[in-house]
Amino acid sequence: MEIRNIQKTGDMHYVYLPTSWCREHKIGAKSKVSIEYDTDGSIIISPELTEKKLKHLKFNLVEDEPEIIRKLVVASYINPVASFEIGMDKEMDFTKLLNQKRLISLESVEIDKKQITSHGTVTVSDPESLLKTMVKKIKNMIIVMGKNYDKELIERYEDEIDRSKMLIDKSVIGSLTFGKTTKLKNIDLYYISLISKELERMVDRLICLGEGNKKFLDEIIKPIEILHNITQDILNLDQKYAMEFAKAFSSIKKVEVKDVKTNDMSRIRQNLDTISEVVMDWMVTLKIEN
Secondary structure (H helix, E strand, C coil), rough: CCCCCCCCCCCCEECCCCCHHHHHHCCCCCCCCEECCCCCCCCECCCCCCCCCCCCEEEEEECCCCHHHHHHHHHHHHCCCCEEEEEECCCCCCEEEEEEEECCCCCCCCCCEEEEEECCCCCCHHHHHHHHHHHHHHHHHHHHHHHCHHHHHHHHHHHHHHHHHHHHHHHHHHHHHCCCCCCHHHHHHHHHHHHHHHHHHHHHHHHHHHHCCCCHHHHHEEECCCCCCCCHHHCCCHHHHHHHHHHHCCCCCCCCCHHHHHHHHHHHHHHHHHHHHHHHHHHHHHHHHH
């Protein structure tokens, strides 16, 4: 790696380009270069004007298994593409496909007979706010489950939480693939992705619990409330909040697995344990950077 000094004239800062690089790429006094800002704070200088264009994807399937098709649709949706088209050899029962988790809420995705298409998917630039929204909805969902169980409302919360997770995936993949689409650094995107993944898994288990689990819900809402506070200004996460979250998680009693329900409770506790580790890791990372 070559280190060069920054020069300054008035309010302008500049650095000289290497002569050998300019000669290799025929860079002269009237040449133009393109500059990209990466999510890690670095600047990429290219010897010509380059513009990354979103691709139009096309898939042809012989598969008719709804779960396999769902995975391909979601993967195509969360990746940065201009459009995608999935064609199938034979017509399938799309009611089975629409019942697949996370699929029906995808805007701009059209399903018709032998074809699934999407033109102009949304661009997401604020995964930090999405994580905040996700945690808030989980907190509200737990309150509804514990105080006044409303199955329809809880299912709506689950759909919105799943959608937030999917948009976080889309934002993270878009930023890592096409450069800076968010103010966050790559390491921040990494931690947000880990937390959102565990939260979604936790919600899947919560839904399975059903009614009559107030004592357990009262235990797990405490770390969720702290996480909600953390997400209000997550890039200033400090030792105090990281420790509070870890202590709140530790206060949740370990569940002896006896049946499906207690297994779900145990898995929820494991999800919170993983989130606690990620929060601690992120706090230390932020401390190093500052």
